[in-house]
Amino acid sequence: MRRLLEVKGLKAGYGPTHVLHGLDFMVEEGGVTALLGANGAGKTTTLRAVCGMVRTEGEIRFQDEQLNGRATEDIARRGIAHVPDGRGTFMELTVEENFRLGAYIRNDKQVQSDFDRMCDWFPRLKQRWKQQAGTLSGGEQQMLAVARALLLRPKLLLLDEPSFGLAPLIVQEIFGIMRRIRDESGVGILLVEQNANLALELADLAYLLETGRIVMSGRAAEIRQDEAIRRSYLGY
Amino acid sequence: MDGFAHQIIAGIATGGIYASVALAIVMIYQATHHVNFAQGEMATLSTFIAWSMVNAGMPYWVAFFGTILVSFIIGVLVERLLMRPVANAPVLTHVGVFIGLLLIVGNMTGWIFGYTTKVFPTPFTSDQPLFGGLVSAHELGSTAVTLTVLILVWAFFRFTKLGLAMRAAAYNPRSSRLVGIRVGWMLALGWGLAAAIGAVAGMMVAPVVFLDPTMMLGILLYAFAGALLGGIDNPMGAVLGGFAVGVLENLAGAYVVGTELKLTVALAIIIGVLVVRPSGLFGRVVFSRV
Numbered sequence: 050m051r052r053l054l055e056v057k058g059l060k061a062g063y064g065p066t067h068v069l070h071g072l073d074f075m076v077e078e079g080g081v082t083a084l085l086g087a088n089g090a091g092k093t094t095t096l097r098a099v100c101g102m103v104r105t106e107g108e109i110r111f112q113d114e115q116l117n118g119r120a121t122e123d124i125a126r127r128g129i130a131h132v133p134d135g136r137g138t139f140m141e142l143t144v145e146e147n148f149r150l151g152a153y154i155r156n157d158k159q160v161q162s163d164f165d166r167m168c169d170w171f172p173r174l175k176q177r178w179k180q181q182a183g184t185l186s187g188g189e190q191q192m193l194a195v196a197r198a199l200l201l202r203p204k205l206l207l208l209d210e211p212s213f214g215l216a217p218l219i220v221q222e223i224f225g226i227m228r229r230i231r232d233e234s235g236v237g238i239l240l241v242e243q244n245a246n247l248a249l250e251l252a253d254l255a256y257l258l259e260t261g262r263i264v265m266s267g268r269a270a271e272i273r274q275d276e277a278i279r280r281s282y283l284g285y
Numbered sequence: 286m287d288g289f290a291h292q293i294i295a296g297i298a299t300g301g302i303y304a305s306v307a308l309a310i311v312m313i314y315q316a317t318h319h320v321n322f323a324q325g326e327m328a329t330l331s332t333f334i335a336w337s338m339v340n341a342g343m344p345y346w347v348a349f350f351g352t353i354l355v356s357f358i359i360g361v362l363v364e365r366l367l368m369r370p371v372a373n374a375p376v377l378t379h380v381g382v383f384i385g386l387l388l389i390v391g392n393m394t395g396w397i398f399g400y401t402t403k404v405f406p407t408p409f410t411s412d413q414p415l416f417g418g419l420v421s422a423h424e425l426g427s428t429a430v431t432l433t434v435l436i437l438v439w440a441f442f443r444f445t446k447l448g449l450a451m452r453a454a455a456y457n458p459r460s461s462r463l464v465g466i467r468v469g470w471m472l473a474l475g476w477g478l479a480a481a482i483g484a485v486a487g488m489m490v491a492p493v494v495f496l497d498p499t500m501m502l503g504i505l506l507y508a509f510a511g512a513l514l515g516g517i518d519n520p521m522g523a524v525l526g527g528f529a530v531g532v533l534e535n536l537a538g539a540y541v542v543g544t545e546l547k548l549t550v551a552l553a554i555i556i557g558v559l560v561v562r563p564s565g566l567f568g569r570v571v572f573s574r575v
Contacts, residue, residue: 100463102459102462120462121462121463122461122462122465122466122467122468125462125463125464125465126465130463130464131463133459133460133463137457137459137460137463138460139453139456139457139460140456140457141456141457142449142452142453142456146449146453149446149449150449150450150453150461150464150466151464153446153450153464153465153466154464154465197464201464201465
């Protein structure tokens with residue numbers, strides 16, 4: 050399979066503090082890559098590095114183009130949508146306005162039909178169409194964040210802990226949608242998740258991070274089978 | 286009774302001027318979440334530019350729209366050259382820049398154009414008295430101009446993609462970048478629009494108060510009171526607030542405190558609003574779940 054995103058020797062940090070010490074990983078075209086690891090392992094920083102929100106060293110290639118040093122808005126315009134931790138929703142604006150902003154860079158005719166599709170996938174957002182996003186429940190906000198990101202028509206979707214702080218039923222619903230994205234849309238996904246079980250079910254490739262280094266990687270299906278890895282690294 | 290009606294109408298007319306300056310303040314606030322103290326000085330400079338154009342023999346409306354364009358460009362340049370380098374600095378740095386800008390623009394205007402008071406023309410004239418002499422043609426015309434600007438600004442923020450992107454950039458710059466909005470340019474655009482609206486306000490006020498480099502000093506305070514009263518994040522509220530302050534100021538000046546203490550009305554309104562209802566009459570109270 051062709052590589053959509055390829056990262057080599059990625060280092061990043063905040064000010065003098067280094068958080069990532071040389072990561073190598075990739076996302077295949079239309080594939081799902083999961084980054085697993087405990088708090089503080091550097092998962093969120095990795096996503097921030099890919100979309101230019103922190104200073105980086107190393108190589109980030111997206112569809113044979115270097116992303117290093119580009120501005121976040123230019124990276125978004127190349128087709129990378131990021132659902133950051135804290136969701137990146139525009140709390141002060143309505144659901145509709147969040148949708149319109151999601152499709153901000155697009156000028157094609159299919160924006161409206163994409164709106165309809167997202168309302169079909171997330172019927173609850175349609176009910177809240179004119180409501181201020183800050184008044185939605187946590188689950189609805191996460192759905193809005195995913196919808197907003199998909200409306201960019203990305204080639205690569207970065208998801209930072211979509212299950213964080215949500216009730217199990219809502220988590221099921223959101224992962225159901227992600228399966229749908231994987232199967233129906235051909236969008237590549239880079240998924241950061243603490244819930245290893247859920248993430249490995251969805252992913253093709255998985256990498257385990259510990260304090261800014263990759264300590265283990267491989268096909269998600271194989272990692273799930275390997276009881277020793279599961280016990281020692283993933284704790285289930 | 287006739288005197289009372291006249292006070293109210295005169296109040297609405299001056300209120301129209303406060304309303305348009307208040308609108309300019311709200312514009313910058315919408316785009317950057319800061320209040321630009323130099324707004325009045327920039328508007329005065331714009332009015333002097335218009336005065337030069339008219340004096341050079343240009344027809345009024347050519348000078349009017351020419352000034353709007355030049356002011357827009359000045360606003361964009363101020364953001365790019367002065368605000369940009371301190372974009373990530375703490376808020377006090379911005380306040381410092383605003384005060385510096387106020388002093389520099391104000392004194393530069395005086396230095397270039399001189400401190401003598403000048404007559405500025407109005408495009409609105411009438412042969413017969415309007416409404417039994419209660420209101421002048423200029424008062425009527427400038428109120429209409431203010432309302433037109435308000436409708437344009439409101440429609441811009443409400444219906445256009447660019448207007449939505451500007452609001453988004455002000456609320457949440459980080460998320461705005463993630464959807465591909467060029468946040469830096471949105472701020473510059475906000476400054477440009479505010480300078481253009483300020484220019485309109487300056488050109489409407491100058492025929493009434495006469496043109497000199499300190500023309501906007503008191504007006505800015507009233508406008509700020511109006512913006513706060515209406516809600517600093519609501520263009521429509523700011524305009525209504527501007528009109529309300531104009532009427533209140535006029536009535537209080539005529540019947541309560543006398544003309545010398547009129548300015549205290551503005552201060553009383555500012556303090557009253559901040560104590561009783563900080564979001565203003567029409568400001569949006571933002572909810573967020575935690």
